[in-house]
Amino acid sequence: MKLVDRIKQFFVQIGELSYFAGRFFKEVFTPPFEFRELLRQCYQMGNRSLVLVGVTGFIIGLVMTLQSRPTLIQFGAVSWMPNMTGISIVREIGPVITALICAGRIASGIGAELGSMRVTEQIDAMEVSGTNPFKYLVVTRILATTLMLPLLVVFGDLIALYGSALVENLKGDVSFQLYFNIVFDALGFGDIIPATIKSFFFGFVIGLVGCYKGYYSKKGTAGVGVAANSAVVMASLLVFVVDFIAVFVSDIFYEL
């Protein structure tokens, strides 16, 4: 019985989320546009997650290179290190790790912020003062995450590659210039374009889930906690689902 309820709940949520996304697409193209608020949100999001993405990217690049060195040496293929790390960071690890960090950092932030605005009737207050709260709060945030995530991914990728290059430089005597030359030679459009498109979708999903959970937050302070928490869980899960679909689709397109 309980399992049935949960499954039902799951599909209800998917339905509501789709409806919410539909409303976003309806409102995003109709004036008035809230440009100032959009810029403010973009700035805040970048500002909030830049350091975290940087530190994580650096460590990931460093650790990944350290861990795979022994195996590559065993096969006498250590000179392939830049190609391998470069491709795996740009195609998969960079976007996914950045998206997961943002799911933890941004989706929960949006969920808590909108949730508390809902609970304290600030959203109602906006509505009665003639500002469409969906446009002012939701549309700007979803656009901001969608636009900012690819930028954060590029930033995270570069830091991760730098971390990897550092290891190669210290342990393997590969100069930074040589390392990055090999990496950029190895990367083709088939690596960069799918990863970038994927990042837009990650950003969209993160903003969408955060806003959805916050906007429909239950009354009471407990509702805010639930909104923030479930936003992280759902956003992280959807990041993987989107990743799966993206890999599947790009696989068809590029016949790899």
Add this chain to the structure above:
Amino acid sequence: MTDERITYKNKNAESESDTTEERKTVIRIRDVRKSFGDNHVLNGFHMELHEGENLVVMGRSGSGKSVMIKCLVGLMAPDSGYIEVMGKEIATLNRQTLDELRSDIGFLFQGSALYDSMTVRENIEFPMRRHKEKLGAVSDTTTLVMEALENVGLGHTLDLMPAELSGGMQRRIALARTLILKPKIILYDEPTSGLDPITAKEIIELMRSIQIKYNTSSLIITHDVDCARVISERMILLVDGINYAEGTYAELSASTDPKVEAFFKK
């Protein structure tokens, strides 16, 4: 159910009821019903607010006062019934006409509902961003904001955040924000709840001075008997989802009906 309702209108002095007849009706609620699942909150509520009048609606916690007032501005839709504000039926309005109408209605929320990511100044400016035309020739919003703040006696808080203010100050800032567009009708949702008696009195005085200064019609929701006594011209008791009793403070407080008496017992 209808037969249960108590009205003291007929007992009013002739001259008084004459003047109320002449006043225009700005809000008209007819037979409004609203349920949340099995929770029947409003079961056929009637109410009329006349121009320039101070009407107090009293009811116990959870009796549906906030639900009723939210239906009035279209934040919630009633299940059935008729709601008209300044001659316009709320249910028939589209977003734009509803927004226009809302700029004539001030709404003071129960918990102040200040935007906590904005300064006091930005809070008060917020309603003006979509209603520039209503401000007429005034292009400098700073003077308007300062005037609104001086009205509530908090001129020095301009650049503070709401979190830095006390509850009473927040309520007054919320009042200033409500008044910035010079609404014709003001809806107060428990303006004195959660405040100490002295601060509550200050808020009530503010409400009175605003009423005199701008000649607004006010609907005041409260369960504070003192507030009702001071400010009400007419009162409605909301019990079991209907307008159970209606009359002046003096009439209702003298009533012998047990449900009415319960409100005025100390």
